[in-house]
Amino acid sequence: MSDIRSRGGRRPDTGVSLCIPNWNHRNYLARCIKSALNAAVFLQKNSVKCQIIVVDDFSRDGSQRFLFSLSMKHPPGFIDVVLAPENRGLAAARNIAISRARYRYVCFMDADNELIPENLFMFWRAIKQTRAAIVYGNLISVSNFKVDKLLSNDFIHEDIYIENYVDAFSMVDADRVEMIGGYYGAHAPAHEDWELILHLIAENQDIVFLPMTLGYYNVSPLSMIVTTQYDHTKMRRVFDQRRTGFPSTFEPRRIYHPDLGWL
Amino acid sequence: MLTFVYPHTVNWFYAHLAHRFVGDLNRKGIVASAVSAEDLEKCSPIDECVLILSVHECALSAERKGKLQFFLKALNTYPRRILVNYDCIHTRYFCRHFTIGLDLITEIIDVGMMPQTDLETINGLPYKWVFEAFSTDELASLERWAPGRPVPWAIIGHANQHRAALVSACIQTLSPGGFVFLPPVRPYDAESGFDGERLKHILGKTDLYIWGSHHFAPFHEGLRAPSAVAMGAIPAKIDPLHSRVFASIPWVYPSLRALNDACSIHGLAALHRQAQEFLVSKGAVGDLLLDALGSYDTGIRADTADNPPPRFDRSGASDR
Numbered sequence: 012m013s014d015i016r017s018r019g020g021r022r023p024d025t026g027v028s029l030c031i032p033n034w035n036h037r038n039y040l041a042r043c044i045k046s047a048l049n050a051a052v053f054l055q056k057n058s059v060k061c062q063i064i065v066v067d068d069f070s071r072d073g074s075q076r077f078l079f080s081l082s083m084k085h086p087p088g089f090i091d092v093v094l095a096p097e098n099r100g101l102a103a104a105r106n107i108a109i110s111r112a113r114y115r116y117v118c119f120m121d122a123d124n125e126l127i128p129e130n131l132f133m134f135w136r137a138i139k140q141t142r143a144a145i146v147y148g149n150l151i152s153v154s155n156f157k158v159d160k161l162l163s164n165d166f167i168h169e170d171i172y173i174e175n176y177v178d179a180f181s182m183v184d185a186d187r188v189e190m191i192g193g194y195y196g197a198h199a200p201a202h203e204d205w206e207l208i209l210h211l212i213a214e215n216q217d218i219v220f221l222p223m224t225l226g227y228y229n230v231s232p233l234s235m236i237v238t239t240q241y242d243h244t245k246m247r248r249v250f251d252q253r254r255t256g257f258p259s260t261f262e263p264r265r266i267y268h269p270d271l272g273w274l
Numbered sequence: 275m276l277t278f279v280y281p282h283t284v285n286w287f288y289a290h291l292a293h294r295f296v297g298d299l300n301r302k303g304i305v306a307s308a309v310s311a312e313d314l315e316k317c318s319p320i321d322e323c324v325l326i327l328s329v330h331e332c333a334l335s336a337e338r339k340g341k342l343q344f345f346l347k348a349l350n351t352y353p354r355r356i357l358v359n360y361d362c363i364h365t366r367y368f369c370r371h372f373t374i375g376l377d378l379i380t381e382i383i384d385v386g387m388m389p390q391t392d393l394e395t396i397n398g399l400p401y402k403w404v405f406e407a408f409s410t411d412e413l414a415s416l417e418r419w420a421p422g423r424p425v426p427w428a429i430i431g432h433a434n435q436h437r438a439a440l441v442s443a444c445i446q447t448l449s450p451g452g453f454v455f456l457p458p459v460r461p462y463d464a465e466s467g468f469d470g471e472r473l474k475h476i477l478g479k480t481d482l483y484i485w486g487s488h489h490f491a492p493f494h495e496g497l498r499a500p501s502a503v504a505m506g507a508i509p510a511k512i513d514p515l516h517s518r519v520f521a522s523i524p525w526v527y528p529s530l531r532a533l534n535d536a537c538s539i540h541g542l543a544a545l546h547r548q549a550q551e552f553l554v555s556k557g558a559v560g561d562l563l564l565d566a567l568g569s570y571d572t573g574i575r576a577d578t579a580d581n582p583p584p585r586f587d588r589s590g591a592s593d594r
Contacts, residue, residue: 129450149454151442158439165457168466222455224445264465268453270424271479274472 026060030108036122049128102196144216147181175205201239281335282310298560362493417506419546
């Protein structure tokens with residue numbers, strides 16, 4: 012049971028908790044947290060509260076010192092830094108972040124991601140209006156300082172069983188994600204986000220694509236997704252072993268824009 | 275009697291375009307009908323002329339229904355078999371129309387804002403250009419731009435590196451909150467993308483409908499400008515390489531900065547009015563098509579119905 016839930020009740024939907032797991036990404040943290048701080052300003056201008064949580068997963072590159080000096084520069088409770096006592100992996104770090112989230116809607120971003128601050132408000136509106144488990148939008152992938160492609164740029168269809176195209180950099184309903192057990196990485200190293208999406212599909216939860224751009228996905232040369240070998244058929248073994256596709260009541264094509272409605 | 279044939283099972287917009295032509299011609303008292311590729315065999319073989327919205331996709335559509343041979347045989351009963359082209363003629367997508375058989379098509383009518391070539395023939399076939407004007411129905415129901423639209427700009431199409439970079443540039447140059455729907459390339463049916471009604475809904479709440487150019491040759495892209503202008507959105511094609519070629523078209527800009535400047539200097543209302551007046555001044559698309567048809571040589575090419583169809587790409591994806 013998480014800290015918040017053990018204190019009883021659901022979290023308020025009046026704010027956004029921005030959650031950033033970090034593992035040896037000190038060099039990228041400043042850019043990431045700066046975008047989060049800017050997003051917090053835009054949210055507050057629109058009367059949406061905001062909290063930033065950074066979970067350091069036992070970094071060895073001095074990230075902790077940097078994070079603490081940063082948190083000291085801001086009012087208490089605005090940037091929460093959590094230091095894991097041992098390296099437990101990305102899924103555990105994200106689950107710790109969720110457990111510390113004060114608000115129902117959590118925007119996950121990796122330490123090398125960068126939010127487009129003005130757009131986060133629209134993602135909050137979308138998830139609040141649709142009551143989806145996840146709302147995600149386009150990410151601009153940048154490699155070697157050059158835009159190379161879009162990620163998370165499609166609604167859910169059955170190719171999601173073959174390969175993931177929805178990144179963790181999205182907005183999730185923390186209550187709902189906790190309810191189904193949170194992130195789980197034991198059979199999906201570096202693919203915890205994919206595992207969560209397929210788990211939510213299996214649990215018949217709404218997953219909504221918002222056709223706007225949430226942020227920049229900076230591809231680091233030695234990032235975990237680049238260096239981790241993974242046999243993708245393992246995921247199919249768990250979630251679509253009989254190749255029957257989506258559960259009969261799951262609606263895959265969910266495209267929503269707060270000013271345009273369902274599309 | 276004019277028969278328009280369209281692919282039914284692949285990209286939705288060909289059916290839309292076929293019905294658009296038919297509706298406009300019928301209003302003018304011309305007998306015309308639209309039929310899907312797999313149903314062409316049911317049509318009267320005495321018609322003189324068949325106009326084909328994408329030969330390649332029609333063949334693909336008929337094949338998916340197990341009717342490719344019937345489609346090819348039915349096609350060859352028409353003396354005039356005209357490709358109504360919306361593809362860039364310098365790409366492999368255009369070349370695919372000829373992989374089924376060069377003699378399958380007798381003429382090409384290219385629909386767009388400008389002719390794509392000065393040549394009178396392509397692959398030995400007569401080439402004629404028709405301006406992509408509004409239909410009579412569209413002319414009667416044009417919307418105007420008004421302030422207060424919630425979406426500042428929209429980019430819609432298939433994903434590629436060029437378009438990803440365009441999105442990033444729009445966020446940095448114009449504003450962050452644009453509408454972006456750029457899934458991977460695939461057949462664009464009503465469920466895999468947005469159908470005509472959804473597109474109208476989006477453009478009716480959008481200021482700028484932006485697209486770029488990922489073709490090495492000048493290519494305007496069909497549908498985009500009339501769809502935008504009809505719904506009160508301002509079309510804006512960003513083409514750093516070929517904007518001079520499109521100098522006569524009011525919505526082609528060499529850069530986003532130039533677009534931004536135009537918006538600041540003239541205002542969105544004036545830009546929309548200018549685009550609308552430009553399109554309206556060309557008349558109705560049905561009349562322009564009839565003019566093009568009337569000036570054609572009616573010579574008949576060899577019948578190839580008995581020739582086995584060569585193999586062709588079955589993906590149906592069209593990176594237009």
